[in-house]
Amino acid sequence: MKKKRILALLLAAAMVGSLATGCGSGGSGDGGSDGGNSSEATGKVYYLNFKPEQADQWVELAEQYTEETGVQVDVQTAASGTYESQLKSEMAKDEAPTMFQVNGPVGLATWKDYCYDLSDSAVYKDVSSDDYVLKEGDEVLGVAYVIETYGLIYNKALLNNYFEADWSTVKSIDDLNNFQALKAAAEEIQAHKDDLGVEGAFTSAGMDSSSDWRFKTHLANLPIYYEYKDRGISSTDAIEGTYLDNYKQIWDLYINNATCEPSMISSKTGDDATSEFALGEAVFYQNGTWAYNDIKGNEVADEDLGMLPIYIGVEGEENQGLCTGSENYWCVNKNASEEDIQATLDFMQWVVESDEGRDMLANEMGFVTPFTTFADYLPSNPLVQANEEYNEAGKTPVSWNFTTMPSENWKNNLGSALLEYAQGTGNWDAVVSAFVDGWATEYAAANE
Amino acid sequence: MQKAIKKYFPIFVLPTMIAFVIGFIAPFLLGIYLSFCKFTTVTDAEFIGLENYLKTLDDPEFIHSLWYTALFTITTVIIINVLAFAVALLLTKGIRGTNIFRTVFFMPNLIGGIVLGYVWQLLLNGILANFDRTLTYSEWFGFWGLVILVCWQQVGYMMIIYISGIQNIPGELIEAAKIDGASPSQILRNVTIPMVMPSITICTFLTLTNGFKLFDQNLALTNGAPSRMSELLAMNIYTTFYGRAGWEGVGQAKAVEFFILVSVIALIQNRLTRSKEVQQ
Incomplete structure (x- = not known):
């Protein structure tokens, strides 16, 4: 009996003991690394990256930095469309990201309480203009690190085949400078798709969450841009939707002259559209400079890549350029420890000033940056060069006004309405309502 | 001791x-x-x-997902239990290859919900593509897609529970019924079903709560599309919490309401079926 009791006690002790050591070893491990860091008085960097296209390059860059300086840099990339949710849960942790991203003024409104004032930082001093930072009063809370451009990416080889065909009405790329010409070209290509050996004029207008932002956000920028321009404003609490008929025109053109039936688009993904374009199955593909990484190395040669402005049928659009702006702003978490903030600022400075960082950003990631340090580092990305050509030709770039869209929910509702309209299960009035009425209610809800 | x-x-x-x-x-x-x-x-x-709770009440998507989930749960509870019970009856008759069949039916349950969701998405979209439709064409395509998926996944599991219930029925009860001249359908109604009532309690409880709590499969199969119309409750909570800036608290309030709802329904169900159980 006594033996048994001792045995039971021993067992219990062993159980509790193992539990305690289990926790203990974890704790001491953490403590050890913390101790090591503080004795060297260096912090560490944790960057939550928004752009999955460049996920691998960021990890590589972080490793280079660690090798050079010994400072630990962790890079995590959120999967497409999950950045906000991942940021939300990561920020609640003890080991929160020290460096994160917001997508513009609306994104900043959610996170401004977490943003460190960057006005004394080296990165801010390197920015060429205040147009590329997010300010709240005198505080600089976000710094853009990439300027991007989007439009209608097209396949020059296929389009030339079209220009040369005897049934085509548009005969050169210079004539393709308004909506009427674009519509004629797209519809003729669609009608003669077998002659050209393509599946459709446009890639599938996928409304899967990996692709729907191309339409509910990027395409919707154009009617907003023209309305802002007419009214002379840069943001609004109530949109009027004066250019929604144009939005309908271009959306109709996309869905009716694509590689798939409009009823199929709900499950088409971003990858589907990219591969259709990269394999030469479609002539036009609405996307931006960032898509180059996914297109290159396939059927379409680099010299065959071009980008057209998205024409929606507005008077004087012959002078419209590509859509250029940024929705990628670096922020530093002000709740991080002082060493970590310093380490993060150092890392950011290294990224925009060192040769390795500049080479990686410009050549590997293909970014155009707003930093003055990048004068000798212009990316080889042909889509970026297309934009240069438009700027040199004196076309007016379309600014990115979608950063003033009132909320994610607004975009989602618009996307749903667009999809239902395309499928034939909804009508255009629902899109108008989501656009105009939705703007007012979402703006009110977000700013209450 | x-x-x-x-x-x-x-x-x-x-x-x-x-x-x-x-x-x-x-x-x-x-x-x-x-x-x-x-x-x-x-x-x-x-x-x-209480502001968050008030907001949940006039969120039309939440109300939609509430009855959508209820409908989904009712449908799956009925289909899964009927199918599982039928298969269990069949596989306790001693036909050849019983063990292989049991294993095969049980296997889907070993695969994770996300994987299943994507696999079924491919399968169903592949079939629907012939008709120029996809799973996310309307909420009802997604609804039946989910029903098929969940049935396929859970029938095997419930079948095992029913099989053990059926095997526990004392042979003399059936024998006595036969001698008394009961037809097979009478035996089923008056002997087998009352005797497996404990299994029915467990299975309805499991399918009921599974139906309400379903998330992975929903996320992978339709992700709420179109227009968040195929969103079940758990996913509605998730998208409210993560998808809308400033609505985190509302998502949390929905989660609390969700907990209360599921517990109340589960308790009522437990009491109802428990009362029908017979002592052996």
């Missing part, structure tokens, strides 16, 4: 208790507290009272 167990009870219970408190009680209480707060991350909450 009894005394010894009593004496050392705290020591033995402690590890589990600690894990239970850390992993369940603490987050649960924090969650209830957060449902009365406005917050961006869970560590910076500000108390605002």
Whole structure:
């Protein structure tokens, strides 16, 4: 009996003991690394990256930095469309990201309480203009690190085949400078798709969450841009939707002259559209400079890549350029420890000033940056060069006004309405309502 | 010995208790507290009272997902239990290859929900593509897609429970019924079903709560598309919490309401079926 009791006690002790050591070893491990860091008085960097296209390059860059300086840099990339949710849960942790991203003024409104004032930082001093930072009063809370451009990416080889065909009405790329010409070209290509050996004029207008932002956000920028321009404003609490008929025109053109039936688009993904374009199955593909990484190395040669402005049928659009702006702003978490903030600022400075960082950003990631340090580092990305050509030709770039869209929910509702309209299960009035009425209610809800 | 167990009870219970408190009680209480707060991350909450709960009531998508989930649960509970019971009856008749069939039927249950969701998405979209439709064409395509998926996954599991229930029926009861001249359908109605009532309790409980709590499969199969119309409750909570800036507290409030709803329904169901159980 006594033996048994001792045995039971021993067992219990062993159980509790193992539990305690289990926790203990974890704790001491953490403590050890913390101790090591503080004795060297260096912090560490944790960057939550928004752009999955460049996920691998960021990890590589972080490793280079660690090798050079010994400072630990962790890079995590959120999967497409999950950045906000991942940021939300990561920020609640003890080991929160020290460096994160917001997508513009609306994104900043959610996170401004977490943003460190960057006005004394080296990165801010390197920015060429205040147009590329997010300010709240005198505080600089976000710094853009990439300027991007989007439009209608097209396949020059296929389009030339079209220009040369005897049934085509548009005969050169210079004539393709308004909506009427674009519509004629797209519809003729669609009608003669077998002659050209393509599946459709446009890639599938996928409304899967990996692709729907191309339409509910990027395409919707154009009617907003023209309305802002007419009214002379840069943001609004109530949109009027004066250019929604144009939005309908271009959306109709996309869905009716694509590689798939409009009823199929709900499950088409971003990858589907990219591969259709990269394999030469479609002539036009609405996307931006960032898509180059996914297109290159396939059927379409680099010299065959071009980008057209998205024409929606507005008077004087012959002078419209590509859509250029940024929705990628670096922020530093002000709740991080002082060493970590310093380490993060150092890392950011290294990224925009060192040769390795500049080479990686410009050549590997293909970014155009707003930093003055990048004068000798212009990316080889042909889509970026297309934009240069438009700027040199004196076309007016379309600014990115979608950063003033009132909320994610607004975009989602618009996307749903667009999809239902395309499928034939909804009508255009629902899109108008989501656009105009939705703007007012979402703006009110977000700013209450 | 009894005394010894009593004496050392705290020591033995402690590890589990600690894990239970850390992993369940603490987050649960924090969650209830957060449902009365406005917050961006869970560590910076500000108390605002009942506002979140009021917002849940006039969120049309929440109301939609409420009845959509209810309909889904009713459908799956009926189909899964009827199918599982039928298969269990068949596989206790001693036909050849019974064990292989049991294994095959049970196997889908071993695959994770996300994987299943994507696999079925490919399968169903592949079929629907012939008709120029996809699963996310309308909420009802998604609905039946989910029903098929969940049935395929859970029938095998419930079947095992029913099989053990059927095998536990004493052979003499059936024999006696046969001698008394009962037809097979009478035996089924008056002997087999009353005798497997405990299994029915368990299976309806499991399918009912599974139906309400379904998330992975929903996420992978339709992700709520189109227009968040194929969103079940759990996913509606998730998208409210993560998808809308400033609505984290509302998502949390929905989660609390969800918990209350599921517990109440499960308790009622348990009482109803329990009362029909017979003592052997």
